[in-house]
Amino acid sequence: MSADTTTALKAKFPQVTDRPSSDHPAVNVPVADLFAALQYLRDERAFDLLMDLTAVDWAEGVSPRFTIVYHLYSTSSASYVRVAANCANDAGPAVPSMVSLWPGANWHERECYDMFGIKFEGHPDLRRILMWDSYPYHPLRKEFPLAGIETPLSDPEITQETGTAAIAAPMAGGPFVAAPGEINMTEGEPRAKDESWADRRARPDQTELRQVKD
């Protein structure tokens, strides 16, 4: 059934290619065909449920930088398909909105816009959904530090009253992450990836580190 789907999709949209995947069938679709391909999957192949919609930032300087990913589910055949599309413009990525196909895409697209800064053309109400409206950054972009960048709070009156702002979080000792390759989390303990150096100053060399410890 699902191999069927990708074959049929590729027959209908010749530019569609297979995408490496370790679980469900997956395809790469050019942005120009994205809306038509998803509409085809929904109407002809009964992928009636949009499970998830997210994006990947492949890092600054990489082109294409942003890839948008849709996970579709068919409630009649109980199968999944993953559709990915590379955004054409690395500086101002934009893709068509899918709200007209699945109303549930509305908040997913707002979140994706909030976190990655990808514009969804035709979205009825493309506002930030997690961060406040005047927040200037897109936090899941690769160049954005986990600790954050100092930004005034959304309410000027409260900012004045409390004299505080959204500051960069103290990262001393963290974040704690598993080293790449350590898939088995029960055996590989997460290690501290000390970003406190990266926040303010360059990481000192090893001799300096040792001196601090002695």
Add this chain to the structure above:
Amino acid sequence: MVTANTELGYNSKIEGDVIVSRADAVINWIRTNSMWPMPMGLACCAIELMAVGGARFDIARFGAEVMRFSPRQSDCMIVAGTVTYKMAPHVRRIYDQMAAPKWVIAMGACASSGGMYRSYATLQGVDRILPVDVYVSGCPPRPEALLDALMKLQAKIKREPSTGRLFSA
């Protein structure tokens, strides 16, 4: 009912029914036993806050069972949960709307210090926007820990001058 008791002034044989105290002690005694919380439940800690209000732990034993969702009627804000930077101005505004005297309990690691959320989105401790009276450790704290914090706050209030907080921010 309060009546003018002229006898009290000169009858040295009078016994019982008369209590002489300081106004501070009386006012603070009244305050400590009727502290209406403002349940600022923002994340998982709020579930424990609900447990404190339930029958098993029963915060009513300390006179603080009347959870007021209107800041105008509450005395003690219990910040139970993760305060995001998006929420922070609203928390402060609700605190500003509470009538003085007012107190704040920071419940749990998140409210006290940002907890495990060392990130761009989380306020690193509610004491950056509010004056906190009692911090409660734990993630989440046991309901007993919150009751302990309430008792600590009561002890603190009993030591305060009763008019000291009337005009505080």
